[in-house]
Amino acid sequence: MRAPIVGWIADARCGNYRVFRVGASLLFLATVICCICVLILFNVPPHSIVSRVVSGGISPIMYIVGFVGGTACLVTALQLGLDQMPDASSANITSFISWFVFSLAFGAWIFDTGCRVFSCIHGLCAHVFSLVPVIAMSVLCCSLFLLTPKWMIIEPNCPQSLKTIYQVLKFAAKHKAPLNRSALTYWEEDIPSRMDLGKSRYGGPFTTEEVEDVKTFFKILIISVPIFIISCSLSPEVYMQSLDGFANCEAGFIFAVTYSPTWVIIIVTLVYEFCIYPLLRNRLPSILKRIGIISSVIFIVSSVKLVLATAIFSYSLDLSPWSNIAYFVIFSSIFMFLLTSILEFICAQSPYKMRGLLLGYTILLYIISMYVGTILMYIFNSVCVGPYCHIFEKSVFTALSLVGFVLHCLLATWYKRRVREEDYDVHRVVEEVYDRYLSQRPTL
Template identity: 30%
Template sequence: IGLLAEFYFVFYKEMLWSFYSVAYIIHTCGYSSFYANIIQYNIDQLVGASADELSSVIYWHILSQPLVDLFYYLLQCLFYGSSYFIIITFIVSGVSVSLVLVSHSFFKHKLENISLIKNPIKLIVRVLCYARKHKYPQNRSALTYWEEEAPSRLDLGKDKYGGPFTEEEVEDVKTVFRMLPLFIGFVALNFSDDSYSSVIDRSFTLPTCLAVTDSIVCFNKNIPSMLTRMSVGIFLAFIVTVSKVIIFVIERSHPDINNLITLLFFPQTIQGLTFILFYPVSLEFTVAQSPVHMRGVMVGLWYATAWGLSYLNSIIAKFLFDCESQYICTSFYYYITKSVLVLIILIVFVILAKRYKYRVRENEVNIVQIVDDHYQRYMEQEEQYKKNRTDDIQYSIQ
């Protein structure tokens, strides 16, 4: 749509804005629906996979975004200022979509198609409504005991305390509400992340693009817990905001664009480490702790919190401090305010992480395997019994 608008409606601004608005809405809907479901779909395909394999899928899923950005920046470096850049990106996008459709048609019969039985939103609303109406246990009326068949103690206890929901369903809802406050960490990361694309346009060369890459260092031993790694990521975000305060205080008296680019290399490098320590680990934590039938909702909330807050930060925060543009802000109060907010969020997140109760699910008993093993042992005993009886008969005949 953008390509057609550029070629045919370049002289009509109203039509151009209309086309770009439609393209932006389609892009947002497709982006949100794809990213909110792809990770859950990939995990559903790995039936019986180990925790390391699931973690690898999540980390590769997060790594795909920087890899795509790196490929995009390489194209922009090679064809920077060229009129064919939009056409090249259009062709690359079309080839990518074609490869996805062709691969799906070839491997569709080998993929698992798992449908959700429960509606997670409906379950959460029902549990909350029942908890609001039944704050105290209901005593059973004495007239109900005049029944021909006395109810079991289990049914009486469930009617009095449990309500119409199982213990697993109630624990799922409680787990969701224990996880939601931890999403406050994304606010700190979005405060520390700033876009300086207009500042580095003059130094936008191929060596610069190759230098801006992400690397993940994996340690097989002595790995801290997920909440600990997320806390370290927020602490690094605080260091990023403090370093920007120092940089813009130094550069405010004698602004130099080249010196500013050099000084911003340190906080941007720390920002990359913050991304590595928080984003993939938080997604891994969300997938691991979310109930199976609520995983899609929680991953959708993860994406809405992670990427939606960045747009709000770039739009609202910079207008409050009268920044020079939407790409850069040199206001001292802008960065000192963000530093204080990130410090408060860090303290709150550490307290929530220490009080968080991990959801430990009991291993489900495989009834089919138990029955199969039982009958296998029974058949072996029967064969052994018949064999011994045959030997005894032959021995008695002799």
């Protein structure tokens, strides 16, 4: 729940730059605490009182501080980067989002590999290695506090985001008809909804931009439901790979370049940005169609894996370990494209005043979907012990991918792009209607 709260604070209270600066400061504090804990634990007996206090009291504080700081930076970093590109084209924004995902994957891969290195070394090398995160965060904080205020574009906060949503919903609940009835009330082909009655053209206290922002906010919440289902079906293939045989240090490095999804995201992003995207830049489908294509690919690959699981059980076939790596690479690549497309959709369609809130909501929903898929995987592995369990498990996740794909196709046809503020001139409308009336009169 912290991600939407942090996004709302960035939108309505403090702004993206201040929230990111606070998050970076918390991360720096967490790295300092981690370094101190490492120095203490390596220089005191393992069962002493000091060691127990550090392990049981200080370490949880370090994790909490680091988690809050990381969430603040993660939610606001993308929006803060887009603020520096006020006149950027859609192609530049798409590339920026892809490189943003690449940076997250590269940082996660460095962190995972560093943790494995740290678990394999001892003595002075461990002490020196614990200073690396502190040095990195020191460089970031120094540049953030000293250089960026002069170079960065700092957008003002928008304090009316949640208040506007509440007021528009309250007005729609209390009014069933336009306040100002006139001959132009129903001149449009579509009958206005109760939420549209809050627009100033129908006598409401809100502008077209405010009402459409609220409508788009709820549309994004609805269209994110199939994305949640699709992510649930995708997560076990990405995160629930067996770690058997990776207990020692050497095998840990093999894991970092085989079953770790981060290295796949790094390579696929480089290939896509430098080879595929320059060739298909003008032929790419829309964002919703792209998500639909990715969803169909997830369903197809899941179905193929279900068929192979059934064949293995029926005919006692043995697959090469390279086949598991190939499937893992495919699903990790799909994960990267799905995440990039979702971020593009949120940045393109979310109202500017609510972008941080919706980005936080999307990140939280994506993380929850991964945990839900992982929990379902654990339930299948712990409860079901029969010979058909693996087939039943694959069938459930394939069905989830099918449901998510069909639901996304239905909602994608229903979804309409948000309407920006428009100039509404009553005199011009009267002239157009009267001119249409005169042109339709029969000539005498």
